[in-house]
Amino acid sequence: MFIIFGTRGREVHEKSGQFNCPKCCSQQNTVTDEKQQQYTQIKVAKYFTLFFIPIFSYETLGRYIKCDHCHSEYNEKVLEYVPPTFAEQLASYVEQELKTGTPISMLINKLKAQGLDQDQSTKAVDYIVANNIVTCHQCNMDFLKGVEKCSLCGQRISQ
Numbered sequence: 719m720f721i722i723f724g725t726r727g728r729e730v731h732e733k734s735g736q737f738n739c740p741k742c743c744s745q746q747n748t749v750t751d752e753k754q755q756q757y758t759q760i761k762v763a764k765y766f767t768l769f770f771i772p773i774f775s776y777e778t779l780g781r782y783i784k785c786d787h788c789h790s791e792y793n794e795k796v797l798e799y800v801p802p803t804f805a806e807q808l809a810s811y812v813e814q815e816l817k818t819g820t821p822i823s824m825l826i827n828k829l830k831a832q833g834l835d836q837d838q839s840t841k842a843v844d845y846i847v848a849n850n851i852v853t854c855h856q857c858n859m860d861f862l863k864g865v866e867k868c869s870l871c872g873q874r875i876s877q
């Protein structure tokens with residue numbers, strides 16, 4: 719009788735848990751979604767085999783993290799990734815909308831339509847606008863200072 723032994727690389731599911739998948743986070747709706755994804759940590763190891771059956775692992779070749787949701791694969795360091803907070807995401811969304819000429823009152827309505835209440839919406843906008851308001855006197859609409867043209871009537875807004 720002869721014994722066949724050898725080695726072979728094998729992927730083992732080591733553990734799973736919750737993490738902030740960079741890809742999934744970037745695809746979530748900026749204002750309302752805030753949730754973590756399930757991950758699987760996979761260890762790639764070399765196994766000693768006997769009759770082609772893995773007996774024990776003797777060398778870890780590497781580890782990677784796989785998102786169960788989008789199937790992206792990452793380095794282990796991804797578990798330390800912290801996405802921008804809700805407040806940070808909201809502030810940058812509000813700033814971008816205002817700078818591109820969305821009237822203040824319309825933006826507040828837009829935020830409310832996305833699930834924020836009146837108070838949260840007003841505060842988020844006030845935080846960026848403060849006293850930097852310009853008005854289109856034709857439409858009676860307020861904009862962030864710096865917006866040069868009214869997005870409703872196309873008139874120039876005096877700063």
Ligand SMILES: [Zn+2]
Pocket residue numbers: 739740741742743755785786787788789790
């Ligand atoms: Zn993902």
Ligand SMILES: [Zn+2]
Pocket residue numbers: 854855856857858859868869870871872873
């Ligand atoms: Zn106007």
